Amino acid sequence: MPEVKAAPSKMDAARKPDPPKPPLDARLTEQRNPRTQRIDQLSSLEIVDVINAEDRLVAAAVSDERQQIARAIDLVVDCLRRGGRLVYVGAGTSGRLGVLDASEMPPTYRTEPEMVQGVMAGGYEALLRAQEGAEDIPEDGARAMDERNVDERDFVLGIAASGTTPYVHGALKRARERGAKTGFLLCTYPSEELLQTHDVVIAPLVGPEVITGSTRMKAGTATKLVLNTISTGAMVKLGKVHGNLMVDLQVTCQKLQDRGERILMDTLGLQREEAEKLLGAAGGHVKTAIAMHRLGVDAEAARKKLEEKGGSIAALIGKPK
Template sequence: MTTPDPRLTEQRNPRSTAIDQLDTLAVVDLINAEDRLVATAVGKEREAIACAIDLVVECFEQGGRLFYVGAGTSGRLGVLDASEMPPTYRTEPELVQGVMAGGFEALLRAQEGAEDHPEHGAAAMDEKAVGPNDFVLGIAASGTTPFVHGALARARERGARTGFLLCSHPSAQLREAHDVVIAPLVGPEVITGSTRMKAGTATKLVLNTISTAAMVKTGKVFGNLMVDLQVTCQKLQDRGERILVDTLAVSREEAARLLDASGGHVKAAIVMAKLGVDAEGARRELEAAGGSIAGLLGK
């Protein structure tokens, strides 16, 4: 009898061993039943996720950056989360960055061998000039990806704070090596080793939470509205106007006028209306308040 793989993500799921014999609806039901386990597993890691968020915010406040490092699905999800920050929260592209084993080409076409080289991960940290004000989150569903471990080891050498996100049981050594370890144990995949499924879903949920909460805590959100968005397309123009209508109780026409006068920056438009200042004055007031409308207006 062979010894079971210690990596939870590589073990066989006893509930799906006959999936190839099921009809289509039963396959859908089986996958859906497994997916329902994911949110619970992520919820059990709430304290570790909160710790990661606080580390990220602390780094941002010190002028640092957040890096996601991964390979395959894990790397693509990191790049996806990072790429959504500028249009959603008006961040500089450098603030949150995804580092992918195999580079840009691996985003479009799988390059599985790229993950086997820890020295490439280390070189990526050197290239990014990672330092003490940065937080680097390694993502590897199995917890064993050499590229990720190489990147994190070099990041620590360069003084950065580090975290690890995996969907397998973390070793004591792994926990000791990093500032935080997040390990949602979603169980074996429906298709053995296909970590783009439950592990990928768990990873997306965790990254959503980390980046969103960090944006909230750095003043990018007012109430539950993404007020720091920059109008760059018709959809965002519409969203920006609707935010101003809701927060200022003005007409759609007045919202459009304010948005235009602010240079397309919703947050500045709100401050302009609330304090009776021009766009430049609004930006000065926001800078003095650390970018927080709630802090500026005492709400």
């Protein structure tokens, strides 16, 4: 008897690409994904599998940009050490991710709110409800840089998955005119002009989205990974991390109180009650508490010693074991 082949499943049908056609748009973020063209025919579990398969491409795409990301970290550190700021500029998902990363810095690393800022087209309202037209006005982006008095000490990173957002380009142009260092983060092929214009260009090529143009998906994930790496790398190099512990945190809630006490217990070999007492004497600042204990001084003297070492606990007491 001739062999009877099983009928193709819906998943097979969804993953079988149609013959390639020339893209209507050269931007990867706007192209159709041949692997998901029949996603509307899949079961819920099959949809999960298809999305997960696409998401697995993101980390590799970010890794391909490792040298550019490292370059961005060095630019940020140089600016922050000179009293400058890291300013993210974006619209839509890209802008919200910039605001999110910036907002995490004060509670995690005890930075001043002005040190890392997120600027997005449409302002605060756009965080909660899309203000799509706001991204089309480059003059508004330029005005945002003027309002923040961006200067030669600052690093401004434009974020636009498609690479074409007028608001972002307007902001970066004005930032450069004001003397700032600039970078661009996008998820499509960067133009030669873009590469020549900015101090660093980061372009993780995650490919077309599962749903065409929905850059909150793979492009958004890649963007968050890159921003996390840049800001975390900068904070590490600024001495706000000891080993892999966030020793520069300031206790502002019960969760951080517990974390601070555990850091002191781990690094100094203290019991919980001893750690709680020491942290209280340090005004809730973990790094100060470590310096107090290791040097046998009070909080004021510990803070002064830390300032003399540029805030680096390792420079003051040595590297962690």
